[in-house]
Amino acid sequence: MVTTSFDNVQAAQAFSQEELLQVYREMLLIRRFEERMAQLYQQGHIGGFCHLYIGQEAVAVAAQHAARPDDYMITSYRDHGHPLVRGSDPMRCAAELLGKETGLARGKGGSMHFFDIEKNFYGGHGIVGGQIPVATGMAFASKYRNDGRVTMCFFGEAAMNQGTFHESLNMASLWSLPIVYICENNLYGMGTALERASAVTELSNRTACAYNIEGHAVDGMDFFATHAAFREALEKARTQNRPTFLDVLTYRFRGHSMSDPVHSHYRTKEEVEERRKQDPITKMVKFLDDHELADEALLQSIDNEVKAVVQDAVTRAMESPDPALESRFEDLYV
Secondary structure, three states: EEEOOOOOHHOOOOHHHHHHHHHHHHHHHHHHHHHHHHHHHHHHOOOOOOOOOOOOOHHHHHHHHHOOOHHHEEEOOOOHHHHHOOOOHHHHHHHHHHHOOOOOOOOOOOHHHEHHHHEOOOOOOOOOOOOHHHHHHHHHHHHHOHHHOOOOEEEEEEHOOOHHHHHHHHHHHOOOOOOOEEEOOOOOOOOHHHHHHOOOOOOOHHHHHOOOOEEEEEEEEHHHHHHHHHHHHHHHHHOOOOOOOEEEEOOOOOOOOOOOOOOOOOOOOOHHHHHHOOOOHHHHHHHHHHHHOOHHHHHHHHHHHHHHHHHHHHHHHHHOOOOOOHOOOOOOOO
């Protein structure tokens, strides 16, 4: 396995107290937003598929803090957390899930198709691996324009078995494109364990050997390690026009989607509970406490603030109008 050891203490020193509290706030925003969406789904307010990001918050937040605002971000159907940290309005995110006109995609995309061009967030793609060639094309455009922007392409480990993944990485290496391929490896493609679907489970080996793309395995439950990996990969893409592959080892604490139980036939309650000990938010709280950067009262006030933001977003989204019937064929491309 091609790995890099990232010094968490040194990485943490790059952040001020204010910045670390913002990191905590953003991870908590994703967590509280997703918990509220789960409630709305169970109450029948949200229909269709709904894939929660609970447990993986450190990945999107670390990417955002390592990137520039004009860098591109594109992901799969587990896409609620990424636009929130990019700065999308939580009300518009909630409204999209509720199918409202004020949603990010005017209520027509739903859970899997968030999109916010103003924040350089390009989806939200329901087809497994469908965003990977799109992201590769975006990186080609950046290189062609010489605009210094980097594309961050997120996907799950199961998408690496799609043909478009291999075609895209081959092109990116041949053409030296400014892109970071980020595998949010939560160990399960729906209910199939990684070792049952991939002949090579050390995923960074696959890209290094096959496509001459540098790969690293990263602890995605650790904000500091993940941020350091993103920062290095983004810098390489920006200054050298070279792609990087990151196997970000993370874990979802909920089911694959809302229709999938937390504990199912493919993983035990004991496994999930053991993984919860690595909760990235809990680890950040411990870091802040150990370094006397925040006391319990401050952390609770941030939590209360975040809960209020989420509740306000839900209230305003629920009050928003449904898309007009005459608009049903608008924004459709065939």
